[in-house]
Amino acid sequence: MQDVRARIEGRVAVVTGGASGLGAATAQALRAAGARVVLIDLDAATVEAAASSMDAIGFAADVADAERIETVFRQIEDRVGRVSLLVNCAGIADPGSVVRRGVAMPLAAFRRVIEINLLGAINCIRCAVPQMIEGRIGDGEAGLIVNTASIAAFDGQMGQAAYAASKGGVAGMVLPLARELGEHGIRVMGIAPGVFETPMTLNLAPKSRDVVFAAVPPFPKRPGHADEFAALVMALVANPMLNGEVIRLDGGLRMPARV
Numbered sequence: 001m002q003d004v005r006a007r008i009e010g011r012v013a014v015v016t017g018g019a020s021g022l023g024a025a026t027a028q029a030l031r032a033a034g035a036r037v038v039l040i041d042l043d044a045a046t047v048e049a050a051a052s053s054m055d056a057i058g059f060a061a062d063v064a065d066a067e068r069i070e071t072v073f074r075q076i077e078d079r080v081g082r083v084s085l086l087v088n089c090a091g092i093a094d095p096g097s098v099v100r101r102g103v104a105m106p107l108a109a110f111r112r113v114i115e116i117n118l119l120g121a122i123n124c125i126r127c128a129v130p131q132m133i134e135g136r137i138g139d140g141e142a143g144l145i146v147n148t149a150s151i152a153a154f155d156g157q158m159g160q161a162a163y164a165a166s167k168g169g170v171a172g173m174v175l176p177l178a179r180e181l182g183e184h185g186i187r188v189m190g191i192a193p194g195v196f197e198t199p200m201t202l203n204l205a206p207k208s209r210d211v212v213f214a215a216v217p218p219f220p221k222r223p224g225h226a227d228e229f230a231a232l233v234m235a236l237v238a239n240p241m242l243n244g245e246v247i248r249l250d251g252g253l254r255m256p257a258r259v
Contacts, residue, residue, distance in 0.1 A: 004238040009034030013085035016040045016063050019050035021198030023089030025226035026233050028054050063090045063120030073127035082135035086128040087146045088121040093200050095159045110162045117166035133184045142185035149192040155255045171246045178244030187243040189236050194250025196224035217251025
């Protein structure tokens with residue numbers, strides 16, 4: 001198995017949600033290993049600052065916007081080169097009961113979670129894959145796609161129907177995509193994090209945040225750190241036999257129905 005730097009150096013790596021949290025930690029690790037890193041995030045000022053801090057290139061975009069993402073990936077190819085690594089970290093975690101005090105959840109609230117977390121991931125995948133295929137040399141590896149799911153995909157809590165559905169979709173497409181894209185030398189993996197200290201969790205409403213952080217894994221008895229997620233991404237890059245699987249990164253945590 002090649003040294004991880006040898007497998008990363010010079011490759012174009014796109015990280016969505018790359019301006020903060022899990023995405024930023026992953027982008028920093030990839031940049032430190034010599035990748036040409038591109039960040040995609042929603043807020044222009046935030047992504048510009050993050051890109052500048054790690055000598056990367058940043059694009060402001062809503063990952064669920066088909067035309068905008070198509071444009072971004074064309075610009076990446078023109079300015080940086082063909083993409084060979086894609087890590088989908090962009091996501092939202094808006095909690096909400098389907099019915100609360102007899103009032104139905106607005107469908108738009110459910111739809112937005114699905115659009116960002118699930119459709120946003122496949123939107124970036126569909127734009128990255130043609131570049132991976134075109135950039136393949138011989139019968140070597142053309143690319144690696146890493147989708148960020150969540151343990152909520154498997155044991156979502158009450159009030160997480162939209163989030164769990166979106167992350168279940170993210171996890172569920174890993175194997176069929178790996179099967180479809182394997183003939184092109186593209187691997188597809190998923191990571192399902194448990195409770196991590198990131199802006200997404202820290203910025204939840206106080207009650208929701210307390211519920212999330214009340215769940216502590218058997219060991220270590222703390223939330224995960226973003227650099228631990230990044231370390232797993234690097235391990236996926238390093239090991240070419242990892243394909244078509246979703247790995248739980250949760251310290252053994254199994255979420256109860258409610259806290």
